[in-house]
Amino acid sequence: MLEIKKLRKNFGKKEVLKGIDITIKDGEIIGIIGPSGCGKSTFLRSINMLEKPTSGEIILDDNVIDEKDNLNDLRRHIGMVFQQFNLFNNMTVLDNITLAPVKQKLMKKDEAKKEAIKLLKKIDLEDKKDNYPRELSGGQRQRIAIIRALLMKPEIMLFDEPTSALDPEMIGEVTALMREIAKDGMTMLIVSHEMSFIKSFCTRVIFMDEGKIIEEGTSEDIFDHPKDSRVKTFLSKVKNI
């Protein structure tokens, strides 16, 4: 269970997050939507402290995440997938996947390799294990980034616009993999502009604007019966596109 209490974040004088409170239960799939600049990415990146919160608490299974104390420990339990994939350019696919589990002594090297190849097989990219990221398509890279995060055996996975940098024909392979992972009961937080995917996939949807949560509810609540005018305006604009 992930609890976020009174989360605030300032960039200089600008307040980007103005107090976020939310509790996420295990197995929930949360979609976070909202106009650009509303703070949804910052919110997501604050959870594993890639952005250091100005104030507030993040509590994972009763442990308050503290930068000095247990941050690296808790980051193990929170996987993250980035818009730009961020595979390590200087490593082969296999090394990308096994680096962290081996260096953090979660697995022995052989074991990590075996597990990595198993995962690669699952996504049909076993033959690419010795390739470098630059030799792969965007969709392939993002799927590898996802299984790289998976091998750490996280409890929660954060997806920061995972399909925004992809060509349209590659979006499907990435969302399909995400659906696959959800089947095993993974807790997920997804920031995305793929409205149809969010609507069909997420168990709960949060609408953010100006650093605050404006409205939350089931997919149907938000997409079909929005209450706040800002949500209505946003959805009408998105649908027009």
Add this chain to the structure above:
Amino acid sequence: MKRIFKLLVIVLSVFLLSGCETETKDKLTMVTEAGFHPYEYYSNGEIVGVDVDIVKRIAEYLDLELEVKDVHFDSIISEVRSGKSDIGAAGISYTEERALQVAFTDNYITSNQVIITKVDSDITNKDTLHGKVAVQLGTIADSYITDELPSIELVRENKFLACIEDLRQGKVDAVVMDELPAINLIDNTMVILDEPLISDSYGMVVALDNTSLLNAANAVIKKMKDSGEIDAILLKHLNTEEDKQNVKEEKTSNIFTKIGDRFYRSVIVDGRYKFIITGFKNTLLIALGSVIVGIILGTILALIGNFHDNTGKLRLLNRLAKLYIDIIRGTPSTLQLMIIYYIIFGSQSVNMLVVGIMAFGINSSAYVAEIIRSGLKSIDKGQLEAGYALSLNYGQVMRYIVFPQAIKNILPTLGNEFITLVKETSIGAYIGIIELTKASDIIASRTYDYFFPLILIALIYLVITFTLSKLVSLMEKRLKNA
């Protein structure tokens, strides 16, 4: 890579340790610049000359063992002042400024540059000196006439024996040279004018408070002057057999044998190639050692800066690192070398190579730090974030992800820095390190022929830097494939 590094460190430390000799008898250290024939010059790989012979007597008088150190002329006063050397003897003229810093002994030599003409010449004193005048290249007479008497057409010979030959054959109207050898050289068709063109007296210098050495030196100088020994020593050094041989060959040979001859004299005679070998060895050692020091120090500095940029911590340390880099990059390396030698190491006697490696290493570290820092900065932030998100810490992210990528980007710039460093070591001569440039200087000061030694060491520098840049591009290729 690691193994090569280890090997380098071992080789280096062996070299440096072998330089730390154990002392037996107490030493009298004389400092000079050995490029001023006949007062101090190299012969058979050793520094000899009038000054050396006189100081040798002083050392005998004090029952000390003489050690001679060769540095840049400008450094002699500070060497003596700082106590690194006991006595400076290098044909030093007395000036008020110098006398404020060090104590002068009595004059041991008065050097008169006299005018020699044919007996029937219309040149009768220095005011009527005109026409063509032969001098020995690079002597006081040469520089004085060049600066003060521009209307005179100078014929610069490598040896004064050749000047006399010119006068005998009527090629010049007069010769200006040292009085003492002139007396022995002229024949009955020539005359030395009474009034010298210039007159200069030399003293030796010791530290202001070292009165015991000053008294001893004055006593020895007086004795040697009175007995005529100094004049004898001067003549001995002026009339070496080699000089006579050189002039004979020069006057009889044609252009082709001349080139071979010049090569022979620059490299073979007196074992002069030994200077080139020593110079080569020292240049390489200093360059190699300072590259290692530069990389280690530079990496630490870059990491401090990078850590601060990424986390906002270590603010004070980062400021200090920046200040250090600014100071090093904002001051000439010659100055840094001299500050490290004269101020940091003060009066301690240290191996010159250690000083050189430290100075050039420190100098290089500032540039290396900036190169590495910008290399680290050039790596996309997403690479770091992905590492952090996978629970790696700063050190691991740097080591496994950022550094390997940054190295690839900065290798060409880093290679350039090292090539610059190799060339920079040529200023080591300032504190008396015999590296390649100093080696060529020593040879040319003896042969008055700059062409061969300079071209030779230029070629050696080229070979070193060319090899280095080949090595760098080889590494680049290997990294590109990785």
